[in-house]
Amino acid sequence: MTAYNETIVKDICRRFGNERSRMMDVVKEVQTSFGHVPNEAMDAIARALSCPRVEVQSLVSFYAFLTERPKGNIIIRLCDDVIDRMQGFDRIADAFKEELGIGIGETTTDGKITLEATPCIGMCDQAPAALINDVIVTNLTKDAAREIVAGLREHGDPQRLVKRLGDGNNAHELVRAMVVNNVRRKGDVIFGEGKPSDGLKNALAMSPVEVIRAVKTSRLRGRGGAGFPTGIKWEFTRAAKDETRYVICNADEGEPGTFKDRVILTEKADLLFEGMTIAGYAIGAQAGILYLRAEYVYLRPYLEHALAERRKSGLLGNKILGHAGFNYDIRIQMGAGAYICGEETSLISSAEGFRGDPKTRPPFPAQKGYMGHPSAVNNVETLCCVTRILERGAGWYAQMGSNGTSGTKLLSVSGDCKIPGVYEIPFGITLKEFLAMAGAEDAAAVQVGGPSGQMVGPAEFNRIICYDDLATGGAIMVFGPQRDLLWVVSRFMEFFVEESCGYCTPCRVGNVLLRRKIEEVRAGKCDPAAIAYLEDLGQTVKIASRCGLGQTSANPVLTTLKNFRPLYTARMKENEAGMQMTFDISAAVRDAEIIAGRKSANF
Template sequence: MDLKLLNAAPTDAERAAVDALLGPPGGNGHGPPAGRDQLLPALHAVNDRVGWISTGALNHICERLAIPPADAYGVASFYALFALGPRPPRVVHVCDDLACKAGGSAQVCAALEASLGAAGKDHDGVMWLRSPCLGVCERAPAALAFQAGDPARAQLVAPATSESTVDLAGTGPVDGDREPPVRDSVPQAGDPQLRLLRRIGVVDPESLDDYRAHGGYEALRRALDIGAAEVIRQLTEARLTGRGGAAFPTGRKWEATAGQPSRPHYLVCNADESEPGTFKDRVVMEGDPFAVIEAMTIAGFATGCARGYLYIRGEYPRATRRLRNAIAQARERGLLGRGILGRDGFDFDIELRRGAGAYICGEETAIFNSIEGYRGEPRSKPPFPVERGLFGKPTVVNNVETLINVPLILTGGGAEYARTGTEQSTGTRLFCLSGSVRRPGVYEVAFGTTLRELLELAGGVRDGRRLRAVLLGGAAGGFVGPDRLDLPLSLEAVREAGTTLGSGVVLVFDDTADLPALLLRIAAFFRDESCGQCVPCRVGTVRQEEALQRLARGRGDGADDLALLREVGQVMRDSSICGLGQTAWNAVESAVEQLGAFAAGGSHE
C-alpha cells in the first residue's frame, strides 16, 4: 500500500511502546505489516506509556500496520479513553452517572474543582474528568485513576470520598489492587444455595489449583467425554438463554455456528458491560476468572472455534489483571493452546482485548469492528454473526454471565438445570442492585422471584425512605413504580408488563430522587454514546435531550414537547440500526407514561 504518512515523528517512548507490542521493525524501519486487528492494542500501548497519542505516534502505528492515517485517526478518536492532544500522565475519572449521582459524586467533583480547578485541564501533571458509569455501582460513588508510564498503572477508589479522590489526583499512589475483596460485592456470599456465585469469596481468584480443588475443569472434561454435539444438546435441553438482554437461546446459537461449513470459526466473550448500573460480569471476572476461561474453552470445543477473544471494558483494571493471570496459568498447564488435556486436534486459545471507553462496543457486531481495527460501529443484520461475523467468519458471541452457566449445565445435566426458574426462563439470574438499598451488590436468584422479594433480600430501601421508582435493565430499560413490586422477574412476565430485565440492573430510587434530572442524565448518556452512524439515533438522541431540557426548565409548550418526545422515540425505535437507538427512548417513555413525569408540563427544577 502506498501510504501518504503525516509529517511527524514518534518520540523514543512512543516508538518503544509500539515496537514492544508488534516486535522490532525490519531493516527498512518498519518491516512486514502486522494485521490491522492490532490497531486497538497499539493505540493502548502508546496511550498507556505516554498518556496520549501524538501525531508522530499515530504515524509510526500506521507505518507498522500499513493503515492510512485518516483511518487510524478515525479509530483513535472514536474512544473516550484515548487522547489525541497533550494530556498529563495522571488522569482521574469521577463517575457522575445514575448510581454515583445518588451516592454523592457531585460533592466529590466539587472538592476536586475547589482543590485543583476545572475538569479537563492540566493541573501540574494531573487532570480530572467527569465520567459515565465505571461499573462499580454497588460501591458508589467511584473514581478511577490512570497513571501513564512503563508500566502503566490504574487505581479504582470506591466508595470515593472528597478526601480520597483529591489525594488520588495529587500525590496519592496509583498502585493497582487496593480495592476491597470481591466477596464484599456479593451479600449472599457463603450461601449454599448459590450456583453461579458459589466460588466467589471461597476460591483464590489467582490460583488455578484452588479453582480445580473446588470443581474447576470438571465440566471441560465432561464436554470432551460426551462430544460437541451432546454439549449443544444439553444446552438446548437446559433452555439457557442469553443474559445480555436479547435472551436468545444459547443452544440454537451454538448449533448454528457449529454447523457452518466456512472456517475458521471464532468465539467472542462480550465482557464490555457498560450499561449504567451493571457490574455483575465485573464481579464474576474478578472473583472467579478461571470459570470464564473454562466456559470459553467449552464453547470453543462445542462450536469448532480454535480462537476466542475476550473483549473487556477498559475501565476494569482488576478484572483485566486477573483474567490475564488466568489465561497465562491455563496456557502453562495445557488447558489452553494445542492439544488441550492431551486431546489431539483440540486446539483453542484466548486473546484478551481491552475496550477504550465506548458503550456501543457492547453491541455484538460493533465488537467485531473494534477487534478488527475499525471504528466500533454496529453492522447491519443480516448477515448474522453465526454466518458472517468476526473477520467475515462464523462467530458465536456470549456475555460472561451466559457462559458461566455452561459448566453448571454440563456437570448437573440440562434437564436438572431447567427445573430451576420458570417454564420459559430457566436457571438463576444475576441482578445488580444499587442506589437506595441497604445492601447493594450482585444477587443470584431463580427466575420468577418477584421484585419485592429481591428488594427484601437487599434489605429494602435505606434510611427509612419510601420507594419512588426502580429502573430495571439500565438506561436502555424502563422504570417501574412501587405498585409493580410483585412483578415476577422472568422473561415472560416482564415482557407482558412492557418492560425488560436487560442486563440485570435493579437501580432503586427513594422519594428524594429528582426524576427529571435522572431522565436528563439518561438522555445525555445516549447522546454521548451514539456512534452517529445512522440519522435516527444521531439526531434523535439530541432532539430527545433538548425536549427534556425544555420540560425540566418549564420552557415552551409541555404538551408539544411530550408529543415530540413520543414521535422521536418511536422513530428511533423503528429505524435505528442497532439496539442503542432502538432503546434510547425506553426509560424516558416508562417515566412519562408509567410514573407521570412532566404530567403537568410545567417546571420541575
C-alpha cells in the first residue's frame, strides 16, 4: 500500500475515461492503492470527474466495503447472519478476537489486520464463514480461526489460507476457492443438459419480437422474488423509444440465506451470459451489465475469462454469430457491500456511480433505466431460464411446474437441516415435501424468502411453493424446535436497520423502533398492548416505505405476529400496577451520574 499521491488518483480516473458514471470503480481502485479513500483523494476525484466533492463522500460513506478511514491491509469480515450465528459465530468471533487482541470493528495495533462483521456472504450452507479481503473461508472452527491468524501474521496472503479447493469450478485456476457447490438436486432447466449456444442460435433465427413472444409463452416470471413476467418486462423495454437500451443482470444476491446465484455463477456462467445475450437481442440492447455483489469478487477473474472466451468465439462483440446488426457486449460492475443494491433501481443508481438510493418510479427502468435509457433488469436465474426456453422451446418449459407457475426454481437451504445446499425443484411441490428432501422434517419454523419473506410454522407446511402461494426468491432457512424465534426476528430487524439506505422516513426510523420494541418484548418488559404497537408500526413501515426493502422489512415482525403469536404473548405480562415497564431508572440517571461524578444514592 502506498502513501497518498495525487498522480495515482488522476491516473485511475483517466483509466475510466474521467467518467462520472464510473465512480464506483474509481473509488475502489483508489482504495486498493491507499487502503482507504483519503480526504484529499475525494477532492482529486471530484476534480477529475467534474462533480461536487460531496458526491464522492456520499458514495464512499454509503457502501460497507468502502472506507474513509485507514484500516488494516487485511480485513477479516465474519459473516454474522442468523445461520452463521446458529452454527457458532460467537465461538469463532471470540477466537479471532483473542488471537488478534482486538474487538469487532477494530484494527490491530500494528495496523495490519481489521476485524469486522458483515451480513450474509452467501455461504449459509457452509457456515460459519468469513471473507478475508477477497478470499472466502468456510466451515470455520476455533482451531481454523487460530490457524488463519497465524498464517496471516506469517505470510499476510489470504489466498494461502485456502488449503483444499472446492468442487467443480471452485477449483478452477482462476477461482481457487474452498467454497463448495452443494448441488443436491438437479432439475431440467438450470442444471439440465443442453448444447451450448443452441438457445442463442435459435433466438437469432427468430425476430426479436418472436423471442419475446416465446418468453411470454413460457410464462417465465422473475426469479429474484418479485415474480414479474419476464416477457412483458422485455416488451415494455423494447417498446420504449430510444436508440440505446441495456440489459442488466442482478447478481447482487444479498438476501440472507440465498446462495443459489453463487452456484450458477460458478458452474453455469455461460448459460447466464447466453441468456443476457438473448435478452440483448430481444430488447434491442447494445450492452449488458452484470452487477456482481462485492462478496463474490473471488468469481470475477473467472467470469471475465468466460466473457473473453465468448468474445473470441464470436458470441459477444460485433455481428454475433454472423448476425449483421447485432452488436452486443457485457461488462461486470462490482458492488461494494450494500443489500439495498439488490433492489433494481438502487442497483442502477449504484452502477451509474452513485450511492445505492432507489429511484422514484415512474419512470420504471423499462422506460428510463441505466443512464436514462430503457433497461431490462433480470435476476441471474431468470436469464438462465431464458437460454433453456430458447434452446428447448417455450412449450417444453411451460409444461413444467404448477398451474400458475411454470418451470423450476432453485432453492438455497440452510439452518437446521441435514442436507443444506442448492435444490432445483419444479414449482408446485409443498414446503413439506421439500423439507423432507432437505432432511428437515422436524422443523419448527421456516423462513421462506429470507428476512424479507415470511416465517411459517408447521400449520403452513402444506402450502405450495409457487408465485400464487408461497413465493420465494430462493432462500429457505430452517429453524428447529430449539431455536428462539424472537431472537431470529431481532437479528433480522438488526439486518434491516443496517441495510436501510435511509432515504425514506418509515424504513430509516421505523425499523429502528421495531428492533427496539422486539428487544423489549424479549426482555419481558412489555404488556399485551405491545402487540398492537408492533402491528401499527409494522404496517406503517410496510405501507409507507418507498421501495421493496422498506415494504418488506417489517415482515419478520408481522409474519411472526401472525403465525407465532404465542411466542410474543408468553413474554408479556399484564401491567397491573400501571407502571411504565420499559422505563429503566438506573439507565435514566446514568448521564447525570457521570456529570456528578458519583453513583446515585437512591438508584
